[in-house]
Amino acid sequence: SQTIxxxxxxxxxxxxxxxxxxxxxEGTSNPNLYxxxxxxxxxxxxxxxxxxxGQISSEVPQxxxxxxxxxxxxxxxxxxxxxxxxxxxxxxCSKPGQFNYGYTFGSGTRLTVV
Amino acid sequence: GQQLNQSPxxxxxxEGEDVxxxxxxxxxxxxxxxxxxxxGEGPVLLIALYKAGELTSNGRLTAQFGITRKDxxxxxxxxxxxxxxxxxxxxxxxxxxxxxxFGTGTRLQxxx
Numbered sequence: 001s002q003t004i005x006x007x008x009x010x011x012x013x014x015x016x017x018x019x020x021x022x023x024x025x026e027g028t029s030n031p032n033l034y035x036x037x038x039x040x041x042x043x044x045x046x047x048x049x050x051x052x053x054g055q056i057s058s059e060v061p062q063x064x065x066x067x068x069x070x071x072x073x074x075x076x077x078x079x080x081x082x083x084x085x086x087x088x089x090x091x092x093c094s095k096p097g098q099f100n101y102g103y104t105f106g107s108g109t110r111l112t113v114v
Numbered sequence: 115g116q117q118l119n120q121s122p123x124x125x126x127x128x129e130g131e132d133v134x135x136x137x138x139x140x141x142x143x144x145x146x147x148x149x150x151x152x153x154g155e156g157p158v159l160l161i162a163l164y165k166a167g168e169l170t171s172n173g174r175l176t177a178q179f180g181i182t183r184k185d186x187x188x189x190x191x192x193x194x195x196x197x198x199x200x201x202x203x204x205x206x207x208x209x210x211x212x213x214x215x216f217g218t219g220t221r222l223q224x225x226x
Contacts, residue, residue: 099206101162
């Protein structure tokens with residue numbers, strides 16, 4: 001089975017500062033990887049997804065970027081955070097070609113931009 | 115893009131009551147999944163459905179894949195306080211992407 005490690009769990013950052021959130025996967029090779037953002041009490045907004053190293057699809061134009069430097073590593077970044085970047089960020093994965101069996105989610109990072 | 119309409123948006127019930135929520139779409143779905151998100155955690159898969167008309171149970175939870183393939187239902191019987199959380203439906207369509215489509219979520223509160 002797959003396991004996702006996501007860190008940090010909580011982050012408070014000033015406006016204009018950079019961001020780097022990391023997600024790593026165990027238990028499967030060449031996973032599909034996803035970054036979601038969730039506003040307080042709201043639904044899941046897909047930000048980026050990747051089907052392989054260096055392959056990133058962006059879903060929403062924004063202040064964020066994603067990279068996949070290794071097969072099981074997915075990084076969410078920003079050069080300058082905005083107040084509107086606050087939220088709960090979730091990394092998820094699925095086995096290649098088996099996304100219809102569902103995603104495994106990480107435990108999330110709660111980002112507060114102040 | 116595709117959206118799944120999930121209702122109700124929120125529910126406030128007493129412990130012991132049964133709960134029903136549903137998810138609808140204008141498109142035909144091939145898979146329906148139901149997730150639960152505990153406060154401050156990532157969603158966890160509860161039930162997966164793969165055939166129209168399929169009815170699947172997981173303890174006190176029962177979910178159905180609608181016969182039209184455009185909807186799905188989740189029922190929780192005899193609710194308990196730990197049922198509190200956000201329930202998301204999700205599904206797949208034939209669109210040549212490896213992405214699930216998520217519903218907007220149903221927030222459940224259970225009072226003792």
